[in-house]
Each structure stands twice: as structure tokens, then as C-alpha cells.
Amino acid sequence: MTQPLLMHINNTVFLRDGRLVIVDRRLFPLKTEELICRDYEEVARGIEMMAVQGAGDIAITAAYGLYMAARDLEKEQITPEQLRISLAIVKERLFNTRPTGFHLGALLEKIWSRIVWERGDIAQQIMVFIAEAVERQQKRSELTGRWAEQVLEDGDKVLTHCFPGPALLYMLYFAAENGKRLSVIATETRPYLQGARLTAWSASQLGIPVTLISDNMAAYCMSTNMISKVFTAADRIAMDGTVANKVGTYQLAIAAGYHHLPVYILGYGGPDRNCVEGRNIPIEYRDPEEVTSFNGTRITGDLVNGFYPAFDLTPPHLIKGVITDRGIFKPERVADYWERK
Incomplete structure (x- = not known):
């Protein structure tokens, strides 16, 4: 492969x-x-x-x-x-x-x-x-992918957001090696389209069936049984289990909760020991023109403003598990990562 x-x-x-x-x-x-x-x-x-x-x-x-x-x-x-x-x-x-x-x-x-x-x-x-x-x-990345593969079942339909990194690719790779038949639905992830350009493309290189959707289609796909599990990464995890990730992760977790679908976070090296609560995580605000323009071409009127918080915060009660290189943790117990070797 x-x-x-x-x-x-x-x-x-x-x-x-x-x-x-x-x-x-x-x-x-x-x-x-x-x-x-x-x-x-x-x-x-x-x-x-x-x-x-x-x-x-x-x-x-x-x-x-x-x-x-x-x-x-x-x-x-x-x-x-x-x-x-x-x-x-x-x-x-x-x-x-x-x-x-x-x-x-x-x-x-x-x-x-x-x-x-x-x-x-x-x-x-x-x-x-x-x-x-x-x-x-x-x-x-490899260890996180091995742990993540264990929560997958044959026939799972996985929703991803942004590019969750190589652990996601290892997860899919190991699942295929173990004979699990999977499919992936990737959100395009505006405005830089990491889901389209990186995640969907990489998963397709593994021979996994991949479907690309726009960011506003996820809840519909959940409601029609097109998705069975949700996987994203985290740019930072607070010790209380709050997850900062690409903006749009929070709304996916809300929709998944409504449809009783598990959300898993690929947490790689665990939480930030110096960040006690999610409210302590700084949110990066990027140039509004990255929203009002696409590939250098403005897509709206000259008087229209843009707004671009690059990340949002997902509270721990919306998350099923944080998957790391040391195992899988309930989000409220993610601080235990630092006690496990």
C-alpha cells in the first residue's frame, strides 16, 4: 500500500x-x-x-x-x-x-x-x-494512529475536519492492513481547504473511498447515516479537556452530539500542562481578507467585512475520547496522560 x-x-x-x-x-x-x-x-x-x-x-x-x-x-x-x-x-x-x-x-x-x-x-x-x-x-504519530485504529469497526464512515495530521493517515493505513473496510468524508475546510487539498487527497492515496463535502453539509450527512464517527486533531488541549482546533470543530461536535455520534480527538502528545482551562487558550485571528477573497480574487462587495478566528474551543462533554501516543483518555481525565508512560 x-x-x-x-x-x-x-x-x-x-x-x-x-x-x-x-x-x-x-x-x-x-x-x-x-x-x-x-x-x-x-x-x-x-x-x-x-x-x-x-x-x-x-x-x-x-x-x-x-x-x-x-x-x-x-x-x-x-x-x-x-x-x-x-x-x-x-x-x-x-x-x-x-x-x-x-x-x-x-x-x-x-x-x-x-x-x-x-x-x-x-x-x-x-x-x-x-x-x-x-x-x-x-x-x-504512528502510535497515536495505532490506538485510533482500535476504535474503528469494519464499515465505519469517518468524518474528518481540516488536516488531522499523519496520525489519521496511520489510523487508516493500519485499519486497511487489518481488513477493515472504511470510507472517509472530508470537509473542505474553508478558507485554506486543508480538508480538500491534504486530507481527502492523502486518504485517497491509501485507496480509501473518500467523499469531499463543503463545511455546511456535515449535519445533513449525519442525519442521513452517512457518518458513524468523527475524527479531528487538536492544536492545543487544556488540562480540563477543552480542545482548540481548526474553527468549525465546535459546530461539528455539537451536531455529532445531537445525532449521538462519537467525536474522537487525535491528541498526539497529550495536553498542555501549563494550560489549566480552555479559556486560557489564545485564539489566533487571521486577516479578514482570507475570507472575503479566494485565490487572490475578491468574492464579495468592497464594503463587506470579513471575520476569521482560525480556531475554536470544543468543551470536553462533547468529546468521546482523546487518542494519544500513550493511549485513549476520557477528555475530563486527559491530564492523566502525564502520569502514564
């Missing part, structure tokens, strides 16, 4: 000749074009422009930005203290590219805490940490 391109981060984000290559996800699946980043600021803009999508992949991309900044600063022969101050500014810049996501900030802070400043070769130290993070992320 063919493994989709997006099952492995190294396929779409990697270093080449000292520059960071981001295979631009905004153009999938019709084009495969590379965005070449020469320094950390170009990496930051690439993240902000949505050239890379998916919480884990964004985090790895930001880490590469930190590496490139360290590499360039070390060439300037500045003092260790000046290097640390300058890199702290870079870290803040990268962190603020997508403030809602937990993984980006968590990875940058983990790398920062492990740097031994007196040792020097800071860029090389960061590269070692990035290699470890990529390997850890790949394993985490």
Missing part, C-alpha cells in the same frame, strides 16, 4: 544547501512547489502564510528557523550573551507566528532549555534536538 507524502515530515520540510525547503501545502495536490527560506524571518513568514500546515509540522519548521538564526549569528563572532539575547528575540518571533498551537511553543521551549550555552556550537546543538524531535514526532 502506498504511503501518502504527508505521512512523513521529512518529505515536505527539510534542509538543502543551508536553506530550508518547505513544499508549499497551499498548492497541493495540483502542484508541488518549493518555498525556499534563506533565514529565520523567511521561515516565520512561510509559517504565517500557511505554506506549512499541521501543528507538529509547524513546530518542526519553527525549530529549523531557530537553527538558521543561530547558524547565521555564530558567523558574526558575537559574544555568547549577545547570541543568547538575539536568539531569544528570534524565538519570540517564531512563537508568535501561530499563537494558538501548543506544539510550536513547547518544542521551542524544550530546545531552549536544553542548550548548553557555555559549550558553544549552538546551531549544531539545535540541529541534534531537531533530529530527535522529528524522530519522536514520527513515532508519536
